[in-house]
Amino acid sequence: MDASSLAAVWLTIKLAALVTALLLLVGTPIAWWLARTRSILKGPLGALVTLPLVLPPTVLGFYLLLFMGPHGPAGRLMDSLGLARLPFSFAGLVVASVFYSLPFVVQPIQNAFEAIGKRPLETAASLRASPWDSFFTVALPLARPGILTAAILGFAHTVGEFGVVLMIGGNIPGKTQVLSVKIFDYVETMEYAQAHWLAGGMVCFSFLVLLCLYGGRKKSPWI
Amino acid sequence: MEARFRLDYPDFTLDVDLRLPETGITAIFGPSGSGKSTLLRCVAGLERAPGGFLALAGETWQDESRKFFLPTHKRPLGIVFQEASLFPHLSVRKNLEYGMKRAGNRGEGFDAMLALLGIRALLERSPAGLSGGERQRVAIARALLTRPRLLLMDEPLAALDLKRKLEILPYLEKLHDELPIPVLYVSHAPDEVARLADHLVLIDNGRAAASGPLMETLARLDLPHAPGDDPGVVLETTIAGHEADGLTRVEFPGGALYVSRRDKPPGSHVRCRIHASDVSLALAAHGDSSILNILPATVVAVAPIPPSGHVLVQLKLRGDNAPLLLARITERSRAALDIAPGREIVAQIKAVALLG
Known part of the structure; x- marks a missing residue:
C-alpha cells in the first residue's frame, strides 16, 4: 500500500470517528424526541430524518452543495463570519456525512428508547428523579445496546459513502480524498493491485462490523 | 386527603371527588377498566387532569384553579406498580439507593426496612435473578426508603401467582400495622381488599360509587357490585x-x-x-x-x-x-x-x- 492510500485510509477513519461522535450528540436528542412525542410533527420530522436512506447520494450532495455554496444560506453565513466555505473542505465532508448517516443513528436509538417504554421513567419520577436526571440515569443506560448499534452503523456507513463525498468534497488528496474515492481513482487509472488492497480491506472491515452486530446477540439488530 | 379529578377520554370519563383518611390503607376497588389506575395516576401526577385538585395533610399538590401542578418527581410519594419496575441495569442495593439518594435519605431506616421486607440477602443480586414476589418486596422497600408521605400501590399482587401472593401478603399486613402514612391500594381482588383495607372506595365506570370505612361499606345494601359477586x-x-x-x-x-x-x-x-x-x-x-x-x-x-x-x-x-x-x-x-x-x-x- 503506498503513502497516498494510507493517507486516504487515515482521512477516512478521522472523518468517520468525528462524524460518529457528532451523530451521537445530534441523533440522541432527536431519537428521544421522536420516541416520546405525541406531536403531529413526529411524522414529518421522522420522514425528514430518514430521507437520506432512500435518496440517491447525488441528490443529497447536490442540495448540500447548493446550501453550502456561495449563494446558499450556509455559505453566506460562513462568509459573514469570515470563515472558509464548506465545499471541497474536510469540514464540509463532516457536515455532509452527518446528514447522510443520520437515519442510521437515529433509528436504532429511537427503537431502543421506544422499547424502554414509559414505566421505568415514571418509576424514576416517583423516586424523585427530575426528567434530565432520569434521562441520564435510566433512559441512556437502558438504551445502551441501541446506542452501540447506532455508533457502529454510523461509523460503517460514513466509511462507505461515495456519492455525497464526490459531490461535496471532490477528490483532494490528504484533504477530502477518502478511501472510496481513492479506490475509484485507482480503478480509473487501471492500478488494480493498489485498488485490491483498499477494496479487499473494506470487504474485511465491513464483514467484521456486521459480525459484531449480528454475532454479539441472538436477535438481529435494526437494519 | 382531598382529591378531585375529571378526565375525559373518547370512550371513558373519570370523575371523582373524594375525601380520604390520612392513615391506613384505602382500597380503590372496581372492575378492570373502571378507572382505578387512572385515578391513581392522577394522584401521582403522571396524568394531569385539567380541573384537578389534590391536597394531602394541609399541603396542596395540585390546584388547577390556580394553575398549580406539582410534577411527579416533586411529590413526596412512592409508587409500587403491578409489574416489577426495578431498574434492570442496577443491583438491588443500587435500586434502593436510587430513591434514597434523591430523597435525601442517608440510610435512615435502611436496615429496618430490609428486615421488615425480608430482602437483606438479595442486596447484591440483579433484579433479573429475583422471583416476582422478591421483586415486589424490593420495589416496596425502594418506594418507602424515599420516606414518602403517601404510598400508591397499583395492583401490586395482580401479576403474581397464588403462591407468591400468599408469600407477600404477610409483608403487606406488617406494613399495614407499622406504616405511619396513608396507602392507596388499587385492586380488583376482593380477598386482598378484605384482608388489608381500612377504607374502601368503590369505582364504577369512572365514578366513585361509594367511599367509607371498610366494614360499614361492605355491609351496605345499596351496592350490589361490592367486592365479590357474593356480598x-x-x-x-x-x-x-x-x-x-x-x-x-x-x-x-x-x-x-x-x-x-x-x-x-x-x-x-x-x-x-x-x-x-x-x-x-x-x-x-x-x-x-x-x-x-x-x-x-x-x-x-x-x-x-x-x-x-x-x-x-x-x-x-x-x-x-x-x-x-x-x-x-x-x-x-x-x-x-x-x-x-x-x-x-x-x-x-x-x-x-x-x-x-
Whole structure:
C-alpha cells in the first residue's frame, strides 16, 4: 500500500470517528424526541430524518452543495463570519456525512428508547428523579445496546459513502480524498493491485462490523 | 386527603371527588377498566387532569384553579406498580439507593426496612435473578426508603401467582400495622381488599360509587357490585384461645365465633369474612342444630336482589359497637318468617373465612 492510500485510509477513519461522535450528540436528542412525542410533527420530522436512506447520494450532495455554496444560506453565513466555505473542505465532508448517516443513528436509538417504554421513567419520577436526571440515569443506560448499534452503523456507513463525498468534497488528496474515492481513482487509472488492497480491506472491515452486530446477540439488530 | 379529578377520554370519563383518611390503607376497588389506575395516576401526577385538585395533610399538590401542578418527581410519594419496575441495569442495593439518594435519605431506616421486607440477602443480586414476589418486596422497600408521605400501590399482587401472593401478603399486613402514612391500594381482588383495607372506595365506570370505612361499606345494601359477586362483611377479631377439640375461639365487640384451628397466639388480631350466603336466619335458637355460630341480632334493613328471588338482610349483632352482618335468604323465607326492620332474630353462620 503506498503513502497516498494510507493517507486516504487515515482521512477516512478521522472523518468517520468525528462524524460518529457528532451523530451521537445530534441523533440522541432527536431519537428521544421522536420516541416520546405525541406531536403531529413526529411524522414529518421522522420522514425528514430518514430521507437520506432512500435518496440517491447525488441528490443529497447536490442540495448540500447548493446550501453550502456561495449563494446558499450556509455559505453566506460562513462568509459573514469570515470563515472558509464548506465545499471541497474536510469540514464540509463532516457536515455532509452527518446528514447522510443520520437515519442510521437515529433509528436504532429511537427503537431502543421506544422499547424502554414509559414505566421505568415514571418509576424514576416517583423516586424523585427530575426528567434530565432520569434521562441520564435510566433512559441512556437502558438504551445502551441501541446506542452501540447506532455508533457502529454510523461509523460503517460514513466509511462507505461515495456519492455525497464526490459531490461535496471532490477528490483532494490528504484533504477530502477518502478511501472510496481513492479506490475509484485507482480503478480509473487501471492500478488494480493498489485498488485490491483498499477494496479487499473494506470487504474485511465491513464483514467484521456486521459480525459484531449480528454475532454479539441472538436477535438481529435494526437494519 | 382531598382529591378531585375529571378526565375525559373518547370512550371513558373519570370523575371523582373524594375525601380520604390520612392513615391506613384505602382500597380503590372496581372492575378492570373502571378507572382505578387512572385515578391513581392522577394522584401521582403522571396524568394531569385539567380541573384537578389534590391536597394531602394541609399541603396542596395540585390546584388547577390556580394553575398549580406539582410534577411527579416533586411529590413526596412512592409508587409500587403491578409489574416489577426495578431498574434492570442496577443491583438491588443500587435500586434502593436510587430513591434514597434523591430523597435525601442517608440510610435512615435502611436496615429496618430490609428486615421488615425480608430482602437483606438479595442486596447484591440483579433484579433479573429475583422471583416476582422478591421483586415486589424490593420495589416496596425502594418506594418507602424515599420516606414518602403517601404510598400508591397499583395492583401490586395482580401479576403474581397464588403462591407468591400468599408469600407477600404477610409483608403487606406488617406494613399495614407499622406504616405511619396513608396507602392507596388499587385492586380488583376482593380477598386482598378484605384482608388489608381500612377504607374502601368503590369505582364504577369512572365514578366513585361509594367511599367509607371498610366494614360499614361492605355491609351496605345499596351496592350490589361490592367486592365479590357474593356480598359479605369483614369482622376485625381477636384470637381468644384454642380449644381441645381443634377449634379456635375469636372474639369481637358483641360476640364470639368458633373457627377451625389457626396457629396464631391468643391476642393476635385476625380478620374474618362472612359471606351473606353463609348466613341463615331463624326466629329462635333451638340448640338442635349442627351450626356452631349462632348469634342474636336485630334486622336493620332488607333489600331485594332483583332477578334471583332472594333478599339481602342487614343485621346488627347485639352489644355496643357490634358489627353488621349480611344474610342472603329467599323472598319466600323472608315472608314466612315475617322478617322486617326491627325484628329480633338469630343469625346462623355456616362458614367463617379467616383472612391471613
